[in-house]
Amino acid sequence: MNRPCAKLAATVLSGLLSAASVGAADTNSLTPAAGPIPGVGFSLARVFGGLILVLALFLAGVWLFKHWQRLTIARGRSPRLNLLEIKALGNRHALYVVAYEQQRLLIASSPAGVTLLTHLPDGEAGEIPAPAAPASFARALQQVLAAKS
Numbered sequence: 790m791n792r793p794c795a796k797l798a799a800t801v802l803s804g805l806l807s808a809a810s811v812g813a814a815d816t817n818s819l820t821p822a823a824g825p826i827p828g829v830g831f832s833l834a835r836v837f838g839g840l841i842l843v844l845a846l847f848l849a850g851v852w853l854f855k856h857w858q859r860l861t862i863a864r865g866r867s868p869r870l871n872l873l874e875i876k877a878l879g880n881r882h883a884l885y886v887v888a889y890e891q892q893r894l895l896i897a898s899s900p901a902g903v904t905l906l907t908h909l910p911d912g913e914a915g916e917i918p919a920p921a922a923p924a925s926f927a928r929a930l931q932q933v934l935a936a937k938s
Contacts, residue, residue, distance in 0.1 A: 869889060869890050870887070870888070870889050871887070871888045871889075872885060872886075872887055872888075873886040873887065873888050873893070874886040881898075881899065881900050882897070882898070882899050882900075883897070883898050884896070884897055884906075885897075885898065886909065888912060891911045891912060892908070892911060893908070893909035893910065893911065893912055894907075894908060894909065895907050895908075895909055
């Protein structure tokens with residue numbers, strides 16, 4: 790090592806040792822705190838207030854994570870992929886009419902997987918059919934009785 794580096798290292802080391810000895814002397818002397826010690830009630834209130842704040846932020850984050858898609862749709866951007874209709878065919882078998890932008894597809898699902906059956910005629914952009922009104926019980930009973938006779 791050349792002389793200036795050794796001299797610099799020795800100076801830094803002696804400075805650190807003197808700072809450590811001064812710090813050790815300060816910790817040995819017991820000096821009173823600058824202000825009065827806060828009460829236990831105030832400390833508990835701060836701890837529980839902080840806990841409530843953290844829990845509120847956590848729950849708000851969970852809510853945003855679960856409802857993010859709903860918030861983006863609400864801003865005016867309509868979803869491009871829509872499920873238009875579902876028809877259950879039995880145990881774990883179903884038909885789906887799916888729309889992506891203006892294109893419509895008929896898809897079948899079964900335990901073996903999902904299969905594209907056919908392309909359907911194109912619909913209008915953003916078209917989502919209104920849900921069918923439920924038939925009244927009286928009308929459904931009349932149809933069943935008429936079919937039996």
